[in-house]
Amino acid sequence: MEVSIRAVQIKDAEVIHRICTQEAVLEYMVFLPSMRLEAMENRIRSLNHNQYEYVAELDGNVVGFVGLTQGQGRRSHSGDIFIGVDSQYHKKGIGKALLTKILDLADNWLMLERVELGVLVTNPGAQALYEKFGFSVEGKKKGSLKAHGTFVDEIIMSRISPNGLLSNSDYNGTVRIE
Numbered sequence: 001m002e003v004s005i006r007a008v009q010i011k012d013a014e015v016i017h018r019i020c021t022q023e024a025v026l027e028y029m030v031f032l033p034s035m036r037l038e039a040m041e042n043r044i045r046s047l048n049h050n051q052y053e054y055v056a057e058l059d060g061n062v063v064g065f066v067g068l069t070q071g072q073g074r075r076s077h078s079g080d081i082f083i084g085v086d087s088q089y090h091k092k093g094i095g096k097a098l099l100t101k102i103l104d105l106a107d108n109w110l111m112l113e114r115v116e117l118g119v120l121v122t123n124p125g126a127q128a129l130y131e132k133f134g135f136s137v138e139g140k141k142k143g144s145l146k147a148h149g150t151f152v153d154e155i156i157m158s159r160i161s162p163n164g165l166l167s168n169s170d171y172n173g174t175v176r177i178e
Contacts, residue, residue, distance in 0.1 A: 001058065003094060005101040008053040008065065013041040015062040016055070016084070024087035027147055028123045054101055056085075056094050063089045066098035070110055078114040079106055083126075091125070099133050106161070113161050118154045120145065127155060135159040 008016075017040040020031045047053060053067040064085035071078045081102055085094045106112040117135065119127050135157040143151030 001093070003063075003097040004057045005054050005097060006057065008044055008047075008055050008067075010041060010044055012055050012062055012065070013037060013044050016040055016044075016065050019062075019065070019084055019086045022087045024090070025084055028120055028126065029084060030145065052102070052105055054098065056098050058089070058094070062086075064094040064098050066102045068102050068106060068110075068115070070112065077112060078116060079110065079112050081106075081115055081117045083117075095126070095129055096132075099129070103133060103159075107163060111161075114158055115161075116156065116158045118144070118156055120147075121153045121155055122147075127157070130157055130159075133159065134162065 014037060017035065017037045019025055020029055020040070021033060021035060026033060044053070048069075050070040050072060051067065052070075053065060055062045056064040056066075064083070066081065066083045068079045068081045070076065071080075083095060083098055083102075085098070103115065106115050115135075117130065118141070119130060121140070136159070138156045138158050141154040141156060144154035145152045
């Protein structure tokens with residue numbers, strides 16, 4: 001199975017929309033079931049200079065997507081990522097391929113020190129994947145999302161670049177003043 005990763009295009013909006021509204025995917029995303037295709041097209045068309053998105057193709061079909069938004073100003077050393085994989089391709093290495101691509105961009109092209117993401121407590125498989133890529137839990141947002149008539153907690157995770165200044169820092173959150 002050879003997965004190809006490429007930059008997102010407007011023509012991908014329909015497939016990304018379909019993936020996002022699959023019941024097994026929607027429950028882990030921030031989108032609503034009523035999301036319109038035009039909204040997805042406009043979202044892709046309106047990507048800013050600090051937003052990067054890719055799709056995964058398998059046998060010519062888009063089966064997943066990943067995105068990174070680089071922070072601005074004093075947050076320019078960090079980025080937020082999101083990922084979605086077609087439910088038929090869960091646990092088949094698509095998420096791993098997408099994360100590998102986006103973290104290569106973060107580490108080697110944008111030289112980000114910190115990458116962040118949120119994962120719902122109801123998605124332990126995704127959390128385990130992120131941990132394999134060096135993400136660690138920083139905290140939990142109680143009742144962050146609404147789904148199926150209940151509030152769901154979101155786990156906040158981050159990954160410090162293995163090559164960056166933050167990973168080699170002695171800073172422990174305190175400053176001694178003499």
